[in-house]
Amino acid sequence: MAEELDESLVRSAQAGDMAAFAALVERHRAALRATAIALLGYTDDAEDAVQDALLTALQRLPELREPSAVVPWLKAAVRNNCRQQLRARKAVPVADPGLLLPPVTSPGEERLEQAATADWIRRGLDGLSAPIREVMMLRYFSGVTQYRQIAALCGISPDTVASRLRDGRRALAQQLRQTAEASFDEAGARAEAWHRESAQIVGSMLDGSFGTVVEDWYHPHALVDVMGLIHGDRSLLLDMLDWTFSADVGVRLHHTMASKDVLLWEADFVNPPSDPEHCPPTMVALFSLEQGRVARMGISYGTHHPG
Structure with a gap:
């Protein structure tokens, strides 16, 4: 029954029902957080890894071909984020942070720009400060994803990019939870x-x-x-x-x-x-x-x- 409910929520979310995506997230937030804590410990980084994975998953949800496998898919995204953070702690150059999930393989598949989801996220972004909105828009909604690139475009340091993204992920996640059932015409x-x-x-x-x-x-x-x-x-x-x-x-x-x-x-x-x-x-x-x-x-x- 749990897998059937997940599958139903995923299909509804893929059709533009953002309340369904919010419900899916709340069903599995604890499990995703546990996945992050297992790798990173009880730190703020664990919560950041979960929020980053959820935002990326929201963009790439149309690419999920097996809705019943959504939980392993989300956990894999969280683990990828955690591994990137662990590499960063060891001062190893981090790969492009946009590569959190498998890339699109079909020419017919495009980056998410479908009305319902895009409008939901736009409204959430509107509630953030301008400096945070800049780095969030670049990181999640453009081809510019590397911290050095974002820093150059915004005229700030890579460390400031990282801190603004961390603040932005948390604030946007809260905004999205509050506005999941709203209309964004x-x-x-x-x-x-x-x-x-x-x-x-x-x-x-x-x-x-x-x-x-x-x-x-x-x-x-x-x-x-x-x-x-x-x-x-x-x-x-x-x-x-x-x-x-x-x-x-x-x-x-x-x-x-x-x-x-x-x-x-x-x-x-x-x-x-x-x-x-x-x-x-x-x-x-x-x-x-x-x-x-x-x-x-x-x-x-x-x-x-x-x-």
């Missing part, structure tokens, strides 16, 4: 509006009017940080855009996420045949907004599609 509509506006901004930049876009959308003293290595103001961004678009490079925006005053873009560069290596293949941009205008922009480049 407003959050979904706001996300769609931000995506449309982001696409319009990118389109305006591509048609040659990026100077006006930057002047209108960025605060006069907005800070621009590139990979944690190059720092400047709006003029730096204008120079970068001019260098990019004058070479006939295209930009394809493929993912956005917004939470109050934090906006995340992921995009691909489309280099011309005459200069196929003009720009790196991918870009992630993290925007901190004040009254709807950009106060800070962090930029990171990648060599492959983050999805």
